[in-house]
Amino acid sequence: MRKLIRFLIKTVIWFLVLSNLWVLAYKYLPVPATPLMAIRYFQTDEKASIQHHWVAIEQIAPNLQKAVICAEDQQFLTHNGFDVAAIKKAREQNKAGKKLRGASTISQQTAKNVFLWPHRSWVRKGFEAYFTFLIEMYWSKERILEVYLNSIEFGPSIYGAQAAAEHWFNTDADKLNRDQALGLAAILPNPLKYRPVAPTAYIAKRKSWISQQMYNFGPLDLQSENAKNLGTK
Numbered sequence: 001m002r003k004l005i006r007f008l009i010k011t012v013i014w015f016l017v018l019s020n021l022w023v024l025a026y027k028y029l030p031v032p033a034t035p036l037m038a039i040r041y042f043q044t045d046e047k048a049s050i051q052h053h054w055v056a057i058e059q060i061a062p063n064l065q066k067a068v069i070c071a072e073d074q075q076f077l078t079h080n081g082f083d084v085a086a087i088k089k090a091r092e093q094n095k096a097g098k099k100l101r102g103a104s105t106i107s108q109q110t111a112k113n114v115f116l117w118p119h120r121s122w123v124r125k126g127f128e129a130y131f132t133f134l135i136e137m138y139w140s141k142e143r144i145l146e147v148y149l150n151s152i153e154f155g156p157s158i159y160g161a162q163a164a165a166e167h168w169f170n171t172d173a174d175k176l177n178r179d180q181a182l183g184l185a186a187i188l189p190n191p192l193k194y195r196p197v198a199p200t201a202y203i204a205k206r207k208s209w210i211s212q213q214m215y216n217f218g219p220l221d222l223q224s225e226n227a228k229n230l231g232t233k
Contacts, residue, residue, distance in 0.1 A: 019115075019130075019131070019134065020134065020138075022115070023115075023131065023134040023135055023138050023139075024138055026114065026139075026147065027138050027139050027143060030054040030150070031054070031114055031147055031150060031151055032054075033050075033052070034113050034114055034151050034159070035115075035116060035117050035118075036113055036117075036118050036153065036159075037050055037052065037159060039117065039118065040153075040156075040157065041157075044156075044157075048156065048157040049157065050157050050159065051157055051158045051159065051163035051166070051167055052150075052159040052160050052163050053160060053162040053163050053166070054150050054160065054162070055150065055160075055161065055162045055173055055174075056146065057142060057145065057146035057149070057222075058174075059162070059172070059173055059174045060146075060149050060161045060162075060173045060174060061161075061173060061174050061175065061176040061177075061181060062220060063176055063177065063178045063180075063181035063182075064149065064161055064173065064176050064180075064181040064184060064185070065145060065149065065220060065222075066181075066214050066217065066220045067178075067181040067182050067184070067185035067210055067214060068106075068145075068148075068149065068152075068184075068185045068188070069106065069145070069217070069220065070185070070210050070213035070214045070217050071185040071186065071188060071206070071210045071213070072105075072106055072109070072185075072188060073105045073106040073107075074213065074217065075105070076105065076106050076107070076141065076145070077141055077221075077222070079105060079107075080136055081105060081107040081108065081132040081133060081135070081136040082105060082107075082108070082129075082132065083105050086105075105132075106144065106145065106148050107132050107135060107136055107144055108128055108129075108132045109148065109152070110132075110135060110144055110147055110148040110151070111128050111131035111132040111134075111135055112124075112128050112131075113148070113151045113152060114131075114147060114151055115127075115131045116128060116131065140222075141222055142222040142223070145222065149161045150162075152188070152191075153191045153192070154167075154168070154184055154187070154191050154196075155167065155168070155187075155191050155192070155195070156192060158191075161173040161176075161184075164184055164196075165180070168180075168183070168184070168195075168196050168197055169196075169197075178211075179207075180196070182207040182210055182211055183196030183197065183199060183203070183207060184196050185207075185210050186199065186203045186206040186207045186210060187203060189206075
């Protein structure tokens with residue numbers, strides 16, 4: 001029993017040390033690949049090559065940065081990784097038997113995309129909360145958004161803003177116009193099903209809603225005091 005306890009303690013310590021080093025490394029280094037990329041690759045019969053080209057956040061159009069925040073997590077700059085109000089609202093709606101609603105922030109999605117696997121379980125949610133805490137502690141909001149926009153899925157075998165811009169619009173991420181950015185942000189609920197070009201009525205409606213949210217949101221300032229206070233530079 002003592003050996004087992006000793007082994008478990010050592011395992012936990014090593015996990016804490018290595019996970020912290022892993023998160024710290026990605027504070028500075030580009031993320032070359034994610035678990036989701038590998039899972040998607042082996043899920044498909046036709047092994048299409050993965051499209052993924054890392055670019056700095058300065059090379060991603062502000063239109064896309066703002067559209068994604070307004071579509072996915074409008075409290076991104078002010079929360080500490082978890083949107084408590086959204087979690088409570090989602091829980092109430094789910095209990096009421098309404099359509100299943102998620103409440104994951106951009107920080108949580110980044111933690112899941114970069115460090116974990118996509119399938120839902122309480123174990124994964126626990127690890128997701130842990131890695132969300134770490135990235136909020138070590139990374140700035142700007143870095144979280146940079147990693148998110150370089151890792152998120154924008155279609156079959158398409159990952160990150162640069163690959164999405166090239167594939168869907170034959171342009172670069174920093175050249176995306178407002179309508180193109182709205183299209184990419186609008187498909188995020190299910191990028192394997194929806195397309196940002198020739199949008200369905202649902203995607204067109206989402207684009208219109210996101211556009212209004214962008215107007216209401218005002219200027220996007222990743223260097224704001226709130227963002228600085230919640231992220232370690």
